[in-house]
Amino acid sequence: MAVLLLLQSRGRVTAADVAAELEISVATARRDLEALSTAGIPVYPQPGRNGGWQLIGGARTDLTGLSAPEAQALFLLVGPAALIAPDAKAALRKLVRALPQTFREHAEAAAEAVVIDPARWGEHTKERPELVRRLQDAVVRRLKVRLVYAGRGRERSERLVDPLGLVDKDDIWYLIAWTPKGQRTFRVERVVSAELTDEAFERPADFDLSAAWNEIVEQMEVRRSGLTATVLMDERHLWVMQDRLGRHCEVDGMEGDRVRIKVTAPTPLMIAQHLAGWGGSIEVIDPPSVQAELARLGRELAARYSGIV
Structure with missing residues (x-):
């Protein structure tokens, strides 16, 4: 892309010009120029003292389509x-x-407008785990990987997979891969070992990593949202609840001066745990199972701290 941009901005360049600008060898620059021509870009060499490589007809159009x-x-x-x-x-x-x-x-x-610092406070640097780098290498080189994986609550298993892509979700890495049983998602921290093989695989032409991950997230959210509770709270505190629960908190209308929201989670206990810290500032309308869990949590706390004034 850099070589093409140079040609577009200057019209004609020599291999030496490209090498100097892009800090590469003249031989590499010449190979890159030849590669552009081979790829069908209208670039050709002009011999002679004032020669060089240029776009056919001296064209200066934006061949990359980059505005x-x-x-x-x-x-x-x-x-x-x-x-x-x-x-x-x-x-x-x-x-x-x-x-x-x-x-x-x-x-x-x-x-220079944005800096992303992945290191937590107290850490000088944040490097990708070696296992992630190894899997990334396999994805780029299209090499099958022999995984030893320890799933949650399961014994270790070995499988040969086609690594399609990696996703970093809130500092947790996931590998999306094709297996004999279809597409699967592996949590990298549960990968015991990953051995790159010499066996190549063909990545599906229609595979889109971003689309695949969005589908996985939607499926996970459905599984995590098995129960819904209706809650009333002051509208001025709504942003705090939404910030904490994200897509698991949806506005469902108003009742008087309070906003009605829907809070979702897999179990009544998990909803109650999300809401217990709000004390009497919220009211759970339904279901009774969440009300019961909140009452139980309240009794436990009251019993533990009843002697404290």
Whole structure:
């Protein structure tokens, strides 16, 4: 992309120009230019003293389809990765230098607009686990992986999988893979070992990691939302409840000066645990099972701390 952007902004470049701008060898630059031509991009070499590589007819059209807003979006997304991945920082620097001058200022500003620091307070750095890096390598290289996996409450099992992609969900890594029993999701922290094999696999052409993960999340949320409780609370505190429960808290209307909400969880106890800290500032209308769990929790707390004034 950087080489193509250089061609678009300058019209004609030599392999030496590309090497100097992108901090690569002349041989690598020449191979990249030849690769563009082989890929069908209208780029051709012109021999001679003032020769070089240029777009056919001197075209300066945006062959990447990258507009100024799209360039900003690209750098806004990739820029935060520079803190974690030095390679990303080097790639961004090369792309910025290859952008047309009119794009550069806003692209650089977008790249520096956001910093994502994955380390918790007290930690100097946050590196991806070695197992995640190994699985990522398998995903990129399209190599089957022999997993030893310890599922929740199950004995260890060994299986040969096609790794399709990795997802980081709230600092917990998941592997989405194809198995003889179909697509499965593995929690990486439960992977005992992962051995890359020499056997390649073909990734399904229609597989979309983001879409696959969204479907998994929806299925999980359905399983986690087996019970719904109707709750009344002051509207001014609604944002706190929504912040804590996310999609498990939905507004269902108003009753007088209080808002009616629906709170979901797999069991009455889990709903009660979410709501117990609100004390008398909320009222559970139904179901009786959640009311009973709240009453039980109240009796337990009263009995434990009854002697404290």
